Amino acid sequence: MKRKSITSRDVAHLAGVSQSAVSRSFSQASSVSEKTRKKVMDAARQLGYRPNTIARSLITRSSRTIAVVTYSLQNPFYAYLLEKASRFLQEQGYHLLLFFAPKNGDFDMVVDDLIRSQVEGVLMLAITLNQHQAKEVADFGIPVVIINRTVEYSGISQVGSDNYQGGYWAGRYLASQGCQRIAYLAGIPESTTNRQREEGFKAGLATEGQTCFAYDVGYYRYDEACDATRRLFSTRRPETMPDALFAANDLMAIAGMETLRDELHLSVPEGVSVIGFDDMAMSAWPSHSLTTLQQPVEQMIVKATELLLNHISHPEAPPEQIILPVTPKIRRSTRPVGNPPIYNRGDK
Amino acid sequence: MKRKSITSRDVAHLAGVSQSAVSRSFSQASSVSEKTRKKVMDAARQLGYRPNTIARSLITRSSRTIAVVTYSLQNPFYAYLLEKASRFLQEQGYHLLLFFAPKNGDFDMVVDDLIRSQVEGVLMLAITLNQHQAKEVADFGIPVVIINRTVEYSGISQVGSDNYQGGYWAGRYLASQGCQRIAYLAGIPESTTNRQREEGFKAGLATEGQTCFAYDVGYYRYDEACDATRRLFSTRRPETMPDALFAANDLMAIAGMETLRDELHLSVPEGVSVIGFDDMAMSAWPSHSLTTLQQPVEQMIVKATELLLNHISHPEAPPEQIILPVTPKIRRSTRPVGNPPIYNRGDK
DNA sequence: CTGAAAGCGCTAACAT
DNA sequence: ATGTTAGCGCTTTCAG
Numbered sequence: 001m002k003r004k005s006i007t008s009r010d011v012a013h014l015a016g017v018s019q020s021a022v023s024r025s026f027s028q029a030s031s032v033s034e035k036t037r038k039k040v041m042d043a044a045r046q047l048g049y050r051p052n053t054i055a056r057s058l059i060t061r062s063s064r065t066i067a068v069v070t071y072s073l074q075n076p077f078y079a080y081l082l083e084k085a086s087r088f089l090q091e092q093g094y095h096l097l098l099f100f101a102p103k104n105g106d107f108d109m110v111v112d113d114l115i116r117s118q119v120e121g122v123l124m125l126a127i128t129l130n131q132h133q134a135k136e137v138a139d140f141g142i143p144v145v146i147i148n149r150t151v152e153y154s155g156i157s158q159v160g161s162d163n164y165q166g167g168y169w170a171g172r173y174l175a176s177q178g179c180q181r182i183a184y185l186a187g188i189p190e191s192t193t194n195r196q197r198e199e200g201f202k203a204g205l206a207t208e209g210q211t212c213f214a215y216d217v218g219y220y221r222y223d224e225a226c227d228a229t230r231r232l233f234s235t236r237r238p239e240t241m242p243d244a245l246f247a248a249n250d251l252m253a254i255a256g257m258e259t260l261r262d263e264l265h266l267s268v269p270e271g272v273s274v275i276g277f278d279d280m281a282m283s284a285w286p287s288h289s290l291t292t293l294q295q296p297v298e299q300m301i302v303k304a305t306e307l308l309l310n311h312i313s314h315p316e317a318p319p320e321q322i323i324l325p326v327t328p329k330i331r332r333s334t335r336p337v338g339n340p341p342i343y344n345r346g347d348k
Numbered sequence: 349m350k351r352k353s354i355t356s357r358d359v360a361h362l363a364g365v366s367q368s369a370v371s372r373s374f375s376q377a378s379s380v381s382e383k384t385r386k387k388v389m390d391a392a393r394q395l396g397y398r399p400n401t402i403a404r405s406l407i408t409r410s411s412r413t414i415a416v417v418t419y420s421l422q423n424p425f426y427a428y429l430l431e432k433a434s435r436f437l438q439e440q441g442y443h444l445l446l447f448f449a450p451k452n453g454d455f456d457m458v459v460d461d462l463i464r465s466q467v468e469g470v471l472m473l474a475i476t477l478n479q480h481q482a483k484e485v486a487d488f489g490i491p492v493v494i495i496n497r498t499v500e501y502s503g504i505s506q507v508g509s510d511n512y513q514g515g516y517w518a519g520r521y522l523a524s525q526g527c528q529r530i531a532y533l534a535g536i537p538e539s540t541t542n543r544q545r546e547e548g549f550k551a552g553l554a555t556e557g558q559t560c561f562a563y564d565v566g567y568y569r570y571d572e573a574c575d576a577t578r579r580l581f582s583t584r585r586p587e588t589m590p591d592a593l594f595a596a597n598d599l600m601a602i603a604g605m606e607t608l609r610d611e612l613h614l615s616v617p618e619g620v621s622v623i624g625f626d627d628m629a630m631s632a633w634p635s636h637s638l639t640t641l642q643q644p645v646e647q648m649i650v651k652a653t654e655l656l657l658n659h660i661s662h663p664e665a666p667p668e669q670i671i672l673p674v675t676p677k678i679r680r681s682t683r684p685v686g687n688p689p690i691y692n693r694g695d696k
Numbered sequence: 697c698t699g700a701a702a703g704c705g706c707t708a709a710c711a712t
Numbered sequence: 713a714t715g716t717t718a719g720c721g722c723t724t725t726c727a728g
Contacts, residue, residue: 005409007705018715023707030707031713048487050464054405055705059720061353063402068446072431074629079427083420087448095465098416098446100435116398117443139396222629254633262634281422281570285602286610287635355721366699371723378723379697403721407704 006049015043026051063118065095066308069110070125072100075220075251077278077295081125081147084301089123092309101127108133115140121308123147128191129156143311145304148295150192150321157311159304159322163196163277164203166293166326170246170275171204173328177335179244179273183214183232185225185256187248194220197248197277214242218252225252229259233266243272244334250276250283250292257288257333273334277326289332296324354397363391374399411466413443414656417458418473420448423568423599425626425643429473429495432649440657442468449475456481463488469656471495476539477504491659493652496643498540498669505659507652507670511544511625512551514641514674518594518623519552521676525683527592527621531562531580533573533604535596542568545596545625562590566600573603581612581620591620592682598624598631598640605636605681621682625674637680644672 008022015022017036024030025040032040043049057063066089073079086096097119099110111133114122122137124146129137134153137144146158174182184201187194202212216232218225225247235241245260247253253276260266260274268274276283279294303322311317356370363370365384372378373388380388391397405411414437421427434444445467447458459481462470470485472494477485482501485492494506522530532549535542550560564580566573573595583589593608595601601624608614608622616622624631627642651670659665 005705009705019705020707020716021714023705024714027707033713036714050460050488052406052466052705053464054402054411054466055720056707057402057720058400058406058705058722059707061720073421073427074431076424076427079421079424083422083448086446090448095461096446098434098444100431100438112398113443116401118400118402140398258634282630286606353721357721367721368699368701368723369697371721372698375723381697384698400721403704404723405704406706406721407723409704 005052006047008049008051010047011040011043011049014047015039023051057118063095063120064093065097065117065119066121066123067097067099067114067117067119068123068125069099069101069114069127071127074222075249075280076282077250077280077297078125080281080297081301084297085123085125085147085305088301088305092305094120111136115142121145121312123304123308124149126193129153141315143308143315145308145311147300147304148193155319157307157319157321159300159307159324160193161295161300161324161326163193163326164200166277166328167197167200167202167246168204169200169293169326169328170197170277171201171210172207173204174244174246174273174275174334175205175208175210177273179335180210181213181240181242182210182244182246183216183242184212185228185232185245185247185252186215186217187220187252189217191220194248201246218247218255220249220252222251222255225255226259228252229256230263233260233264233272244274245272246275248277250278250280250290252276253290253292253333254283254288257290269333269335275334279329284329284331291331291334292329293326294329295326299324353400354395356397356399358395359388359391359397362395363387371399405466411443411468412441413445413465413467414469414471415445415447415462415465415467416471416473417447417449417462417475419475422570423597423628424630425598425628425645426473428629428645429649432645433471433473433495433653436649436653437471440653459484463490469493469660471652471656472497474541477501489663491656491663493656493659495648495652496541503667505655505667505669507648507655507672508541509643509648509672509674511541511674512548514625514676515545515548515550515594516552517548517641517674517676518545518625519549519558520555521552522592522594522621522623522682523553523556523558525592525621527683528558529561529588529590530558530592530594531564531590532560533576533580533593533595533600534563534565535568535600537565539568542596549594566595566603568597568600570599570603573600574607576600577604577607578611581608581614592622593620594623596625598626598628598638600624601638601640601681602631602636605638616681617683623682627677632677632679639679639682640677641674642677643674647672 009019011022012019022040024032025037122144126148138155144156148160150158216228218228245256253274257268257274276290276292279292283290357367359370360367370388372380373385470492474496486503492504496508498506562580564576566576593604605616605622624638624640627640631638
């Protein structure tokens with residue numbers, strides 16, 4: 001980038017005004033006469049001048065940039081969150097710096113990078129900062145809002161949905177429907193989302209006098225969830241085989257269904273009822289038609305971005321934790337109430 | 349952002365060295381004695397100092413930032429492209445500024461914003477710049493690489509895959525398999541990807557003496573593709589109903605299959621063969637098992653980012669157009685060769 | 697190897 | 713309303 005750029009000085013020369021007149025002309029509410037502004041704008045157009053955002057940021061000490069940190073876009077739910085949030089922030093005149101959390105877990109570098117970049121705020125999508133990292137960002141005075149994950153550090157704002165309630169609904173619904181052997185397919189075990197969904201689920205089962213029949217871990221990933229499903233249903237004896245599956249997110253629920261149907265030759269919902277969590281767009285597609293707990297994406301984004309913007313303009317505003325309700329979406333991956341399970345495992 | 353930040357001056361004071369010594373200590377290959385560097389680093393740690401990237405960019409005239417412009421992440425294929433590209437660039441030490449092209453098509457503002465941001469390069473995912481916009485960016489001296497879309501402006505580098513060849517394969521394969529009435533489900537009609545795929549497709553059909561039996565437009569979107577499929581198959585007379593469908597991308601192909609199976613009660617592949625384009629992760633899932641043309645994502649990203657980085661370091665390097673081969677993935681959405689089509693439209 | 701000094705391109709008082 | 717001046721926090725000559 002050694003290309004010499006056109007500066008406000010150049011424009012000033014050509015327009016025959018002072019350099020600050022140029023600056024003023026390009027800032028919204030500054031006192032410039034229409035005449036000078038016009039002269040400046042003409043000269044600017046002629047030279048192809050653009051104000052240098054970096055120089056402006058340096059002096060105003062505001063980058064108008066927000067960092068969005070995410071881990072993976074493999075899960076369409078997060079791609080959706082990202083797009084929504086980005087568009088919103090972009091409309092508010094912010095720039096978006098995108099960071100992916102490294103797969104190797106070297107998150108400290110990202111945090112460091114974040115801080116150096118002078119971003120005015122950080123939006124985290126389902127990323128857990130540890131204590132130390134969270135404090136580092138907070139101590140630096142950068143507002144952070146975490147979406148869909150929580151962190152044990154009260155200094156940070158978080159918005160998520162009611163995972164416990166969702167899990168509770170799933171557990172209770174399956175049990176009340178006559179499912180007898182209900183399995184749980186966990187996300188990342190130590191994640192708060194997973195823990196809350198799991199606890200809620202167990203509490204829901206308990207209302208019907210049941211406990212979790214089987215448990216495996218899919219780490220919120222498609223392929224891992226396929227494996228876990230195989231393990232969960234790897235028995236030949238019907239009495240040890242689950243007749244329902246609650247997965248901690250939709251991606252895993254769909255992986256479960258695919259594996260059940262295609263590999264294990266078990267039918268959904270006749271043989272096994274399946275419930276997910278999130279309600280991604282594709283969960284509603286006919287081939288999946290997944291019963292799930294819908295997270296209010298729109299609301300989450302609105303709340304999170306509002307919160308972030310508010311923290312930016314009012315640094316002393318106390319952190320908030322917002323929990324939004326989830327909505328059960330009953331589709332065709334669960335049996336209608338009362339129907340007994342039917343096994344029809346193929347023999348090939 | 350009125351929070352007063354710790355500057356290199358503060359660190360210099362504490363460490364008892366000059367401000368430039370601090371600067372040197374934080375830049376990789378600068379002549380500083382280990383002793384001074386240590387003093388500086390200690391002081392820096394103590395104060396929680398981070399070099400201000402903005403100030404650095406201003407003076408070095410290099411922001412180490414690349415803009416990624418995309419239109420939508422609704423299509424998982426693009427989410428995947430974005431993640432791959434971002435991670436790669438991030439590993440190269442670049443920051444990523446993410447821009448979404450506004451839905452209302454007001455792309456000029458984004459272009460302007462891009463330029464002001466002093467990004468060193470622009471990576472466009474499936475976004476068409478018009479002549480004027482392309483020139484604007486190029487004239488400013490910012491290298492641009494467009495992935496998976498082409499633009500009629502020779503001053504810009506582009507990397508895509510062989511759309512014509514892919515379309516050709518699809519057309520020829522379906523025709524040679526015995527399909528008689530092959531329909532085309534177009535993406536955005538005027539997009540180059542669509543035009544090339546369509547032309548190749550027709551050429552492929554022609555080798556078997558066929559022409560495109562029916563045509564409709566899905567704009568590369570799921571819901572639009574469902575509608576288009578309904579229109580395409582809205583006949584009662586078997587001889588006017590297509591027996592195969594080639595969609596310009598996987599998302600539409602899947603939409604087609606879903607609609608065919610669930611609404612129209614036509615089976616795939618027995619009643620209708622379906623081929624897509626892209627090979628998204630989910631296309632391989634059992635429930636879709638979509639025959640498609642695989643784009644070499646990994647390669648596309650590698651080539652595109654290499655090209656971009658190269659243009660950044662060698663501004664005079666001429667633009668290149670790279671076309672990568674696609675690979676047919678034959679799955680279960682197409683009939684094995686020779687099997688005659690079977691209609692089994694349900695009557696509900 | 698290190699410090700002093702001169703800016704990068706812009707905004708924001710401060711005068712006029 | 714406009715020009716002048718002083719930096720924003722840093723890198724980079726240039727001396728020493």
